[in-house]
Amino acid sequence: PAAPHAPAVVIGSGYGAAVAALRLGLAGVPTLVLEMGRLWDTAGPDGKVFCPTITPDRRSMWFRTRTEAPLSTFLWLDVVNRRIDPYPGVLDRVNYGDMSVYVGRGVGGGSLVNGGMAVTPPRPYFSEVLPGVDAEAMYGTYFPRARRMLGVNEVDRSWFESTPWYRFSRVSRTHAARAGLGTVFVPNVYDFDYMRREAAGEVPRSALAGEVIYGNNHGKRSLDRTYLAAALATGRVTVETMSRVRALRPANTGGTGGAGGYVLTVERLDLSGRVTAVDEITTGRLFLGAGSLGTTELLLRARETGALPDLDPEVGRGWGHNGNVMTARANHLWDTVGAQQSTMPVLGIDDWNNPTHPVFAEIAPLPMGLEHWISLYLAITKNPERGHFTYDAATDSARLRWTRDQNEPSVAAARSLFDRINRANGTIHRYDLFGGNRKFADDFTYHPLGGCVLGRATDGYGRAKGHPGLYVVDGSLVPGSIGVNPFVTITALAERNMERIVQEDILG
Ligand code: FAD
Numbered sequence: 001p002a003a004p005h006a007p008a009v010v011i012g013s014g015y016g017a018a019v020a021a022l023r024l025g026l027a028g029v030p031t032l033v034l035e036m037g038r039l040w041d042t043a044g045p046d047g048k049v050f051c052p053t054i055t056p057d058r059r060s061m062w063f064r065t066r067t068e069a070p071l072s073t074f075l076w077l078d079v080v081n082r083r084i085d086p087y088p089g090v091l092d093r094v095n096y097g098d099m100s101v102y103v104g105r106g107v108g109g110g111s112l113v114n115g116g117m118a119v120t121p122p123r124p125y126f127s128e129v130l131p132g133v134d135a136e137a138m139y140g141t142y143f144p145r146a147r148r149m150l151g152v153n154e155v156d157r158s159w160f161e162s163t164p165w166y167r168f169s170r171v172s173r174t175h176a177a178r179a180g181l182g183t184v185f186v187p188n189v190y191d192f193d194y195m196r197r198e199a200a201g202e203v204p205r206s207a208l209a210g211e212v213i214y215g216n217n218h219g220k221r222s223l224d225r226t227y228l229a230a231a232l233a234t235g236r237v238t239v240e241t242m243s244r245v246r247a248l249r250p251a252n253t254g255g256t257g258g259a260g261g262y263v264l265t266v267e268r269l270d271l272s273g274r275v276t277a278v279d280e281i282t283t284g285r286l287f288l289g290a291g292s293l294g295t296t297e298l299l300l301r302a303r304e305t306g307a308l309p310d311l312d313p314e315v316g317r318g319w320g321h322n323g324n325v326m327t328a329r330a331n332h333l334w335d336t337v338g339a340q341q342s343t344m345p346v347l348g349i350d351d352w353n354n355p356t357h358p359v360f361a362e363i364a365p366l367p368m369g370l371e372h373w374i375s376l377y378l379a380i381t382k383n384p385e386r387g388h389f390t391y392d393a394a395t396d397s398a399r400l401r402w403t404r405d406q407n408e409p410s411v412a413a414a415r416s417l418f419d420r421i422n423r424a425n426g427t428i429h430r431y432d433l434f435g436g437n438r439k440f441a442d443d444f445t446y447h448p449l450g451g452c453v454l455g456r457a458t459d460g461y462g463r464a465k466g467h468p469g470l471y472v473v474d475g476s477l478v479p480g481s482i483g484v485n486p487f488v489t490i491t492a493l494a495e496r497n498m499e500r501i502v503q504e505d506i507l508g
Contacts, residue, residue: 003280006032009264010287011245011298014109015487016474017289018227019146019494024287025234027502032281033237034266036244037062037105038088040112040215040224050090050215054369058087060214062105063273068093069213070102070326070444071366076432086273088242090215093444094293096400099321099387100444102213103291107239110291110487111222113213114446116188116344117362118152119484122352126489129479132455138492142499146492149230151221152187155346159196160185165208167338169347171331172363172375176349179424181417183347186362186485189226190344194219210367212343227491242269245290248298249307251282259468262286285469285505288452289494292319292476296389296451297398299464299472304391312465314457316389319400320480321445323381325407325414328366328430329422331373341367349377349417352483357413358382360484374430378446381413386480389451407442414440447486452476454493462497463505471501 008024010017013035024031040049044059051059056067067081074080091113094101104110120143127135160166173183190207198208198219206218216222231237247265261284268277288295296316303311331337342365349361364376387402422428434441452458454477457465462477464470475490477497482489 003263003282005282006030007283008032008285008287009034009281009283010289012109012288012290012294012474013107013223013228013239014104014111014289014291014474015223015490016494017109017287018223018231019491020287020289020471020473020498021231021237022227022234023495023498023502024506025231025236027506029236029285029506031237032283033239034243034245034264035107035239035241036269037090037107037241039107039239039241040090048217050211050217053210053212053214056082056084056214058085059089060084060091061089062092063088070441071433072435073432074368088269088271088273091213096402098404098443099400099402101293101321101448102444102446103293103448107228107241108223111189111224112215114487115212115362115364115485116190116220117485118147118150118187118189118488119348120147120488121482121484125352125483129482130454132460133493133496138496142492142496143488145495146488147187149227150189150488150491151191151226152189152488153192154185154187155192156196157185160346163199164338164340165199165342166346167336168341168365168375169345169363171335171337172349172377173347175329175375175421175425175427179421181349181351181421183363184350186346186348188344188346189221190216191219191221195342195344207343208340210343210369243267244269245298246278247305247307248286248302261469285471287471287473289474291474292448292451293398295472295474295476299452299457300389300391300398301396304393308467310466312457315452316398317386317451318453318456318479319387319389319402319448319450320383320385321402322447322449322481322486323379323383323410323413324445324447325379325381325410326364326434326441327377327379327414327418327439328433329375329418329427330430331375331427333373335373336371337373337375339368339370341365343367351417357416358483359413359417361414361417362485374433377418379410379414379417380447380483380485381410382481382483383407383409385409386450404442411440411442449475449478449482449486450480453479461500463501473497
């Protein structure tokens, strides 16, 4: 029998994918979304959809027997990670030798696990990174559209100044100021009205109960509540979960390079991770929104196995980790950060205009329910190094080529900033948190970017070069760095590109 056909298929359901699904649905195109993770809408035995952070269970991580949290130890003790049963949990850590990448799994992708920080990059840096994109249109139209659709809001300043839940941010702000550094408030997609009601004891706690990396049970405007809900409401979009796209090839209806559409090989997974069926689906238009790692792997595999041999040599290149480095400082005993900490960051130290070492450092929470005198930061640095992916035929997977020494520019920038803050405050680094007595955690990232860079692997709107009907819509378009937390940029870029694609390729 002929494979089932969908006029449009979107692979993944993160930011880029969710924008594509909505815009296709609104254009009247029947669209199938294929997501390898589950739909997070059903409560477990504890009555909650997501598991607690301090006592994680199988819902926490993607098919693991033990959790792999970013902060692995405290006072060098292995107190953070727990044994768990394998299950399609919401957070994955993809380990590639010298670099590990955290990603979300499930309907909503990274929006299910991230810190919600909704930051628009400084315009000069956006133009430096993506010179081919009209910044006027981005800042006038698509960034505002993305922020509105994502439900971005800001913390009430007077509440921020008085609540114990943000004492940790205020302490770090004071310490930065002593070193002559300014901080900026950062918008978020977490509903701050809900958070205030959490603090008042009126509603169940989520951000104030340590929830974030394994999912928020309340308060977070994740994509399943925003873009994806709107996409489903068009009546044109359907989502199939536990459906991992394994391969794509051109449909052999006479066209070359995909002119006749594409055939997808889709593995249907059960909750134990077993492949219960392998289906083929054909489509005329294929939108890749599987994230920097997922999209790049699918296209690299297609090129290297000969399924789509003419995909551009730039596929697999231009990857970066947005200069991510995590670090922590030990405060004086009189500088308490508080046992109560909200998991949603709202302040960043802005030293991006530093001529030698640009850094935008998010003041991150470390909610342990006890006073620990730690100030934690996720530094975003400007690192010119780029990695690339190679296809490993033996395992049929993509390998990231990134070596530890490529982090050196990031570590040097973070060291310069935090040495300055430590000097001004008479404080020191913590080195018991990241394993190996390290002050700087440079072995993982939350911000994988690139692999199918806009204007190089694709045209200026994400169309795969020479392959009609094949589009890239996610973070793999961004060339390795954007200077701030990336999801607002990924969303706004997808809005810009989808508007053009719908006009020219679908309605036109
Ligand atoms: P993703 O959101 O990664 O979505 C890709 C989806 O595709 C996933 O659901 C995945 O399961 C699915 N998929 C992958 N491969 C396949 C396949 N073969 N078949 C089917 N489905 C597939 N960014 C910010 O801006 N602010 C923050 O505060 C922030 N905090 C973060 C905290 C954490 C812990 C993490 C992990 C990330 C954070 N990020 C943050 C980063 C942000 O979440 C990502 O940049 C963003 O999610 C990337 O969007 P995307 O559209 O590229 O893909």
